[in-house]
Amino acid sequence: MTTLKTTLTDTIKTAMKAKEMDKVKVLRNVQAVIKQVEIDGREGEQGELDDKDVLAILQKQIKQRQESLGIYTANGRDDLAQKERFEIDVISAFLPEQLSDDKLAVIIYETINELNASGMKDMGRVMSTVKDKTTGQADPAIISGLVKKALTA
Secondary structure (H helix, E strand, C coil), rough: CHHHHHHHHHHHHHHHHHCCCCHHHHHHHHHHHHHHHHHCCCCCCCCCCCCCHHHHHHHHHHHHHHHHHHHHHHHHHHHHHHHHHHHHHHCCCCCCCCCCCHHHHHHHHHHHHHCCCCCHHHHHHHHHHHHHCCCCCHHHHHHHHHHHHHHCC
């Protein structure tokens, strides 16, 4: 089975051959972040990141760009906003298909029932479990809002 890191490397090679240097630059930056996380080591141990860890990094990279996009758009910097949109699109291609709010709600309610969660005191447990079940398929901020809504209903 091909790993996400291998797919990323193959995509960089293909983009280089096609002379898509803007795309290459974005993907190399992402690759550098992944490599830096591996070098820094998780909890002091050094090693290869699995697809789940790489997905988390990709989501974080997208979130950073979305925040910048919001700032650039608010300040009328369409040139920089366009660059951020391009980078978001390039990185998003590596994420699995995003779950709809309805599918996400079903997973959340199933998790609440599995954990016998009954209120906001259980939010952390529910969030953790749902994030594990939906890695890369949903924005944690959306999950958080839906979990809060479900636990307070």
